[in-house]
Amino acid sequence: MxxxxxxxxxxxxxxxxxxxxxxxxxxxxxxxxxxxxxxxxxxxxxxxxxxxxxxxxxxxxxxxxxxxxxxxxxxxxxxxxxxxxxxxxxxxxxxxxxxxxxxxxxxSPQVQRRLLESLSGQPADPQRTDPQPPGPERPPARAGLSDGLPAGLSAGLPDGLTAREAEVLALIAEGLSNAEIAAELFVSPSTVKTHINNLFAKTAVRDRAQAVAYAYRHGISRSS
The missing domain is CATH 3.40.50.2300 (Response regulator)
Known part of the structure; x- marks a missing residue:
């Protein structure tokens, strides 16, 4: 129905x-x-x-x-x-x-997260099944990579990714939707889509699942 x-x-x-x-x-x-x-x-x-x-x-x-x-x-x-x-x-x-x-x-975002956890060998958190909404418990939006991604990445991002594109990729790897990424970074959803289109083209991934795997392989995640 x-x-x-x-x-x-x-x-x-x-x-x-x-x-x-x-x-x-x-x-x-x-x-x-x-x-x-x-x-x-x-x-x-x-x-x-x-x-x-x-x-x-x-x-x-x-x-x-x-x-x-x-x-x-x-x-x-x-x-x-x-x-x-x-x-x-x-x-x-x-x-x-x-x-x-x-x-x-x-x-779904939770399935993307589970795939990332499996790739990284980290156990799934049974208490966390949905992406956390933006709010006071989330860290503030970051101007660059140094606060949100592993140290040193900003000096050598793969495939010509910009700092912002890598940050968006890290949030995709966390399982966040476009709307949640926009709220996290204080930008519009259309800006997020533009970053995603650009990073997909640069990294030759076809979808968010491949993007999650790519983020893990290159250490572009806040849990790395």
Whole structure:
């Protein structure tokens, strides 16, 4: 019902389990499948694997209650390009669908953070599932890198990144949305988009998930 109200989205079918999902994809050839993980007979991971193998033109976005490692990583390895939890609102779902259709990844901020934690070997904080909103407990916006990123980076940023672009990249790696980055840095959301477009072009990453991995590889994060 929610999807049917979103502009630009037509719901062409609904499946009760993974086997039916695979059959309907073959019959209806949808652009995107929103996939649950816990289903009878054929679960979401196996259904995703079969869909991506047999119908590569159909992208899969997982929409599930579960965000633990045993759910997240098998789904991504099976070929899911997006992963949302069921508290996602209509705007976040629509954005994930648009992202995967354009070739990007549609990952919620908490999933991006979990991927970064896995890459860095840091344990996930079970008490922190959503990005912290800007407020008095957050550090003030920084004019440069020295306060927010590892020392020495400003002297040798990779791929021609500017100090501000690296700072935006570090906040992406924390899982912040564009609006949250704008509030953090006291700039407009359009300015944040410009920085993101520039840093994506310079680093040759396609989406925020790749940007998170890039930030970790180059030590561009406030936790590094």
């Amino acid at each position: 929610l999807l049917g109200l979103l502009p630009g989205i037509e719901v062409v079918g609904a499946a009760a389990d993974g086997d039916e999902a695979v059959r309907l994809v073959a019959e209806l050839a949808p652009d995107v499948v929103l996939m649950d993980l816990r289903m009878p007979r054929c679960d979401g991971v196996e259904a995703t694997r079969r869909i991506r193998a047999g119908h590569p033109g159909t992208e899969v976005v997982v929409l599930t209650t579960y965000a633990d490692d045993d759910s997240l990583f098998p789904a991504l390895r099976a070929g899911a390009r997006g992963y949302l939890t069921k508290d996602a609102g209509a705007e976040e779902i629509a954005r994930a669908i648009a992202d995967v259709r354009s070739g990007a990844a549609g990952l």
